Amino acid sequence: MHEASDPQRSALHVERVGHGPTTVVLAHGFGGSARNFRGTARALGERATFVLFDQRGHARSAAPEDPAAYSLEGLVDDFASVVDGAAPAGGRVVAGGLSMGAGVALAYALRHPERVRGLVLAAFPPGGGEARDPGSESGRAVATQARWALAFADAIDREGLEAAGAIYAWGPRSGFDPAAAKLVRQGFLEHPARGVRGLLRGVLALQASAADLAPRLRRLDVPALVIVGGDDALSLGPSRVLARALPMARLVEVPGAGHVVNLAAPARFQAELAAFLDALAPG
Numbered sequence: 001m002h003e004a005s006d007p008q009r010s011a012l013h014v015e016r017v018g019h020g021p022t023t024v025v026l027a028h029g030f031g032g033s034a035r036n037f038r039g040t041a042r043a044l045g046e047r048a049t050f051v052l053f054d055q056r057g058h059a060r061s062a063a064p065e066d067p068a069a070y071s072l073e074g075l076v077d078d079f080a081s082v083v084d085g086a087a088p089a090g091g092r093v094v095a096g097g098l099s100m101g102a103g104v105a106l107a108y109a110l111r112h113p114e115r116v117r118g119l120v121l122a123a124f125p126p127g128g129g130e131a132r133d134p135g136s137e138s139g140r141a142v143a144t145q146a147r148w149a150l151a152f153a154d155a156i157d158r159e160g161l162e163a164a165g166a167i168y169a170w171g172p173r174s175g176f177d178p179a180a181a182k183l184v185r186q187g188f189l190e191h192p193a194r195g196v197r198g199l200l201r202g203v204l205a206l207q208a209s210a211a212d213l214a215p216r217l218r219r220l221d222v223p224a225l226v227i228v229g230g231d232d233a234l235s236l237g238p239s240r241v242l243a244r245a246l247p248m249a250r251l252v253e254v255p256g257a258g259h260v261v262n263l264a265a266p267a268r269f270q271a272e273l274a275a276f277l278d279a280l281a282p283g
Contacts, residue, residue: 012078013060014053014085018045022117022277023087024094025051027079027101029123029260030199031169031188033059036098040262043270047277048094051086053078055101057195070198072107072206079108083115094277096120096225098262099235100199103207106242110216118280119224119249120273123235123259124242127209132234149205153197161193180258210238214245224249225276229257229264250276 015034018041028036034052041050054061056078057070064070079095087093095116097105102121109116126132128146143151148168155164162185170176170184188196210217224246228239230253243251252272257264 011062012053012056012082014051014082017041017050017052018048020044020046020048022048022094022280023051023091024048024096025079025083025086026120027053027055027097027104029097029099029101030204031184031191031196032098033187033190036260036263039266040270040273044274044277047274051082053082055104057199058191063192063195065194067198067202070202072104072203075104075203076107076111079104080112090115092117094118094120096122098122098260099125100203109220109222113220113222116222118222118276120276121224121242122227122261123229123232124210124226124238125207126234126238127212128205128207130209130238145207146205149200153200156193156197161196162189210241210245214241217242217245218247221247223276223280225252225272226250227252227254227261227269227272229259229261230255231257232259232261234259
């Protein structure tokens with residue numbers, strides 16, 4: 001476990017899996033945990049050393065009481081502390097993540113490009129002003145990311161995490177099949193309500209879109225794997241914009257896979273990541 005020196009930052013639960021020569025730091029998505037990437041890390045542990053962690057407000061990491069602790073800047077600070085622990089003395093890593101975690105990894109790369117050998121960006125999230133609701137039926141109004149996030153947070157205030165999550169995260173409107181909805185519910189209820197609420201208001205509602213980031217991304221000259229499910233209505237468009245903006249990106253769209261692409265199509269995800277790691281320049 002890493003303890004952050006800034007009191008506004010969280011104590012983080014960190015796991016190390018594998019023993020390969022390349023260090024890969026992966027951040028899970030909103031409502032997930034380090035467990036989401038364990039299968040990938042175990043499968044590719046000969047190629048890389050994977051460093052996985054629970055983001056602040058999630059699972060086994062601390063969930064600060066102060067709402068101001070939940071911001072993209074705070075999550076990037078946490079990512080930086082994990083990188084420093086995994087690759088001391090200025091070493092470089094492959095930085096990556098899924099959905100919100102992909103946004104954090106990309107923000108880290110923009111802040112510290114000298115520490116990044118490559119990027120793995122799965123299911124890149126929409127910006128706060130972009131539409132979401134992958135389970136939307138024809139004719140139903142589709143909420144923006146910001147409106148959805150703020151409504152979800154307000155519902156947690158009124159009704160608690162489980163009742164709010166049944167509406168906004170794993171219920172019929174989510175588009176998840178019953179088995180997937182059960183797993184999402186189980187994962188969400190592991191997290192303290194204040195962490196979920198803080199991240200909704202302080203991170204997801206304020207997420208910058210790939211289009212907004214594009215001018216800065218064109219200067220990020222590192223290899224990038226951008227991977228997204230072909231059925232992921234939430235992230236397919238943002239991932240395409242992201243891949244066009246990054247000068248050394250390869251876009252992979254996985255047919256039949258939804259938002260959590262690494263779990264929906266693990267064999268394909270692992271094969272694409274293995275090929276990406278094998279193609280990186282030594283060192």
